[in-house]
Amino acid sequence: MRPTWLKAAVLGTAAAMTLVACGNSAETTSTPSASAPSTPSAPALSKSELEALAVAASKKAGSPTKVPKITIGYLRYVAQSPADQRMYESAVAAAKILGWTVIQCDGQGDPAKMAACGNTLLDQNIDVLLNDGIPQTVIATALQRAKREGVPAVYSGGSLDEADLYTAGYVPPDGEMGTALAAYVAGQMKGRSGGAIVQGFPASWGVERVDALKAAGVKIASQQDADATNLVQGTQQQIAAQLNQHPDASAVWITFETAVLGAAQALKARYPGKAYPDRPLLATFYANRPTLDLMRKGEVDAAVENSLEWSSWTAIDQLAELKARNTPMSKDVRPNYGEGLDFWRSTLVTKDNLPPAGQLVPPPVDYETFFTAKWKHEFGAGS
The missing domain is CATH 3.40.50.2300 (Response regulator)
Incomplete structure (x- = not known):
């Protein structure tokens, strides 16, 4: 491909x-x-600037409302992968703020297990099928079933050639x-x-x-x-x-x-x-x-x-808009939330710019502060 x-x-x-x-x-x-x-393109935004942008984004989305409680089925590409762990854990953290439940199934890098996982999760009456960039050909049967059952299927973290069976996806460049x-x-x-x-x-x-x-x-x-x-x-x-x-x-x-x-x-x-x-x-x-x-x-x-965690937070935000307002999820793989909110800027790391031991490289834009503030104003989440 x-x-x-x-x-x-x-x-x-x-x-x-x-x-x-x-x-x-x-x-x-x-x-x-x-x-x-x-x-x-822009310097790092302060907390107050991020919160102001979050309020603006929430007002653009609509009047304050409530988001329903849902269960997300997370199909993991391979849980052994540190990047998979980052995406999954960030999805769980974001969902928790909205009061959502996340259940998981590990595909272990095996196409047969990924396909089985998709159906196993759907058997548990999930409201959303989320994964970290699994090609639709690998889990086509599960995706087709999700579409028949009205379950949104979303990917994050990895680009796909064809994604017509998916509802939406959000990925780094x-x-x-x-x-x-x-x-x-x-x-x-x-x-x-x-x-x-x-x-x-x-x-x-x-x-x-x-x-x-x-x-x-x-x-x-x-x-x-x-x-x-x-x-x-x-x-x-x-x-x-x-x-x-x-x-x-x-x-x-x-x-x-x-x-x-x-x-x-x-x-x-x-x-x-x-x-x-x-x-x-x-x-x-x-x-x-x-x-x-x-x-x-x-x-x-x-x-x-x-900082690929941004893609998980974006997926959760887009799902919140879908579930709370019936707003279609953005088809843009990197949605525009406002000037300076390009969460996906990347950094080349060498021995010359390592972060302190035990820490990741700081994100160029604090997506967690932005989305947390947006959901508090828009849905009363985390209050």
Whole structure:
């Protein structure tokens, strides 16, 4: 499958690198293109500014009302994934403010289990089927059933090529994230022999990320896909084999964020006590806590971070409008809530701009404060 949306901006520096997403981007085909380094479109908003914007957004939605109590069935791609954990936990936190219940089922990266999970959740009379970016072909039967039963089906966190069976979806700019990371990797590889060992993933977001690397002109030494059912040990074995076949490789690119844990183990075993540039560069997506810990140890070199929790909060907000007002959910994968509220801006993280130990990179916009204030004014939630 080929990527279906996103425009891209190249970022060319190593530290504290941020990029601006596309605002109201529709799902149209776009090829990553080079441009000057980007900076945030607006400074970080203060709590009072966020609360004022939240009040404005709630008034735009309509007069204060009540939101009904519902149960969300959350179908998890693979609960082992730190990114999955972030999206699921943020969905639970957001739903709790509205008094909603969330039940879950772990697909464990296995298409058969994901398909079974979808129907298992629907059997429990859920009001919403929510997941973190599962391709509709994998759970088509469950999605078709949800549509027949009038249950909204929503995805967040991962772009999809085709989503006509879904009610809506909200996702980070994977193409832009790939372009930012690719620019950094390309810059680091200049003057070094050998290409990049690439581990991709057969989903539209995975294709977009790898396409960005190729568009940056990076030489590809080898390319294989990750096994979602065996992300750590399987990746360790896969990357170890590729390092043996390509001993002059200059970089290792990991598309599925959890797999970087296995890649780091493979590099550590082959290059004990070595850090880049005395071993290949290791780059990946999402600066999850385990990845940040490895970066502090010098075992991972770069990760493009997106505070992807915003997509869960956005999904919950859109569902609240649907349930409370019968307002159709936005078809924009990154809805416009107001100027400066581009929650999805991304940051390239290296050893030069690590957050304090135990913490994630702060979001460019405090989505939690915004939505909490919006729901308090609009629905009386959390009062």
